[in-house]
Amino acid sequence: MTMSEHDKIRDLLALAAADALTSAEEKQVAEHLRSCIACSNELETWRPIASELRRLPTPQPSSWLVQATLARAQAKLAEQAEHDWNRRVMIVVVAFAWLLTIASWPVFHFVAGRFASLLEPQFSPTQFSYMQFSCTWTSFAAFTALGWLAGGVAAVMLAVRQRGERRLV
Amino acid sequence: MAVDADVVRLRRGDLNALSELIARYQNRLYRYLLRMVRQPAEAEDLFQQTWLRVVEKIRSFDASRNFDAWLFTLSRNLAIDHLRRTRPQSLDEMLGEPLANSWHGETVADRIPCKDDTPLDHALAAERRTEIGEAMAGLPMIYREVLTLRFEDEMKIEEIAQVTAAPLSTVKSRLRRSLEQLRYALEARYPGGTWQ
Numbered sequence: 001m002t003m004s005e006h007d008k009i010r011d012l013l014a015l016a017a018a019d020a021l022t023s024a025e026e027k028q029v030a031e032h033l034r035s036c037i038a039c040s041n042e043l044e045t046w047r048p049i050a051s052e053l054r055r056l057p058t059p060q061p062s063s064w065l066v067q068a069t070l071a072r073a074q075a076k077l078a079e080q081a082e083h084d085w086n087r088r089v090m091i092v093v094v095a096f097a098w099l100l101t102i103a104s105w106p107v108f109h110f111v112a113g114r115f116a117s118l119l120e121p122q123f124s125p126t127q128f129s130y131m132q133f134s135c136t137w138t139s140f141a142a143f144t145a146l147g148w149l150a151g152g153v154a155a156v157m158l159a160v161r162q163r164g165e166r167r168l169v
Numbered sequence: 170m171a172v173d174a175d176v177v178r179l180r181r182g183d184l185n186a187l188s189e190l191i192a193r194y195q196n197r198l199y200r201y202l203l204r205m206v207r208q209p210a211e212a213e214d215l216f217q218q219t220w221l222r223v224v225e226k227i228r229s230f231d232a233s234r235n236f237d238a239w240l241f242t243l244s245r246n247l248a249i250d251h252l253r254r255t256r257p258q259s260l261d262e263m264l265g266e267p268l269a270n271s272w273h274g275e276t277v278a279d280r281i282p283c284k285d286d287t288p289l290d291h292a293l294a295a296e297r298r299t300e301i302g303e304a305m306a307g308l309p310m311i312y313r314e315v316l317t318l319r320f321e322d323e324m325k326i327e328e329i330a331q332v333t334a335a336p337l338s339t340v341k342s343r344l345r346r347s348l349e350q351l352r353y354a355l356e357a358r359y360p361g362g363t364w365q
Contacts, residue, residue, distance in 0.1 A: 015348075065199075
């Protein structure tokens with residue numbers, strides 16, 4: 001056994017006392033210890049340290065702390081549940097509103113076409129709507145869609161800001 | 170790895186699961202935090218913050234993973250942020266800060282004799298534990314951490330690596346250095362004692 005190998009084993013002795021060696025390292029150490037009294041003694045010096053570390057008294061949190069933690073964590077859980085419910089309701093409401101908006105486009109198209117044909121009877125409703133009112137109802141559709149998009153962006157920005165404020169609190 | 174039923178229930182928002190998890194981990198978590206920050210008041214605050222963070226993040230936790238490692242990683246991050254804010258030197262410290270008297274948090278239950286046969290054996294063992302506890306408290310934070318995770322929490326090296334986000338080789342060398350430092354500290358504090 002060379003000196004460097006002896007030193008290498010010596011470096012492993014603290015870890016051996018901590019049961020932190022791989023099986024290959026354990027074998028290597030065991031083999032070396034059979035022939036090296038100095039390392040055996042060194043390992044015996046590490047053992048009481050490791051043993052006492054395992055037996056250090058465990059500090060215990062007070063029951064007040066545990067109860068207070070539980071109460072705060074439960075309040076947080078309840079708050080999260082409420083937040084989730086509100087989010088779900090919001091999604092349903094927004095989806096319903098979008099549905100109504102989209103449904104209003106053909107209704108507007110139809111009503112506007114009928115109204116135009118009453119004003120100028122020489123045009124059939126279909127001709128009139130195609131030539132003039134198609135532009136009007138498309139504008140209406142674009143306007144409502146843009147309105148919703150702007151509302152969505154504002155809602156997202158507000159949510160991000162609120163989240164930031166909650167973190168600061 | 171078996172999926173922890175309480176963790177799964179907590180993910181569904183079950184309040185009882187939360188109280189069972191707190192009851193199960195309270196001693197280990199509090200001890201770990203106390204070893205990290207050394208001040209009971211700070212450890213108590215971090216203990217509360219850790220569980221609030223658990224509630225906040227539990228949905229992003231993969232229930233098939235190791236909950237212990239995840240929980241200790243959360244508390245570690247909070248403790249390190251706290252130390253960085255309050256005592257920036259703590260992370261790089263080579264010399265420990267003065268000890269808080271109740272650092273090792275001994276309780277009445279700890280004074281009940283266990284394996285020590287006679288009152289004298291018990292007194293000697295208690296003295297040795299006090300010595301080692303005080304010497305350990307004087308070590309830098311990363312050494313206290315690895316010692317408590319390995320010896321008190323009995324975590325495997327792989328688990329410690331997960332908690333500390335460090336490679337296995339780093340954890341092993343940190344563990345070796347921490348034991349060496351502890352031994353030097355004991356020999357320096359108690360020359361001619363039983364630690365040599």
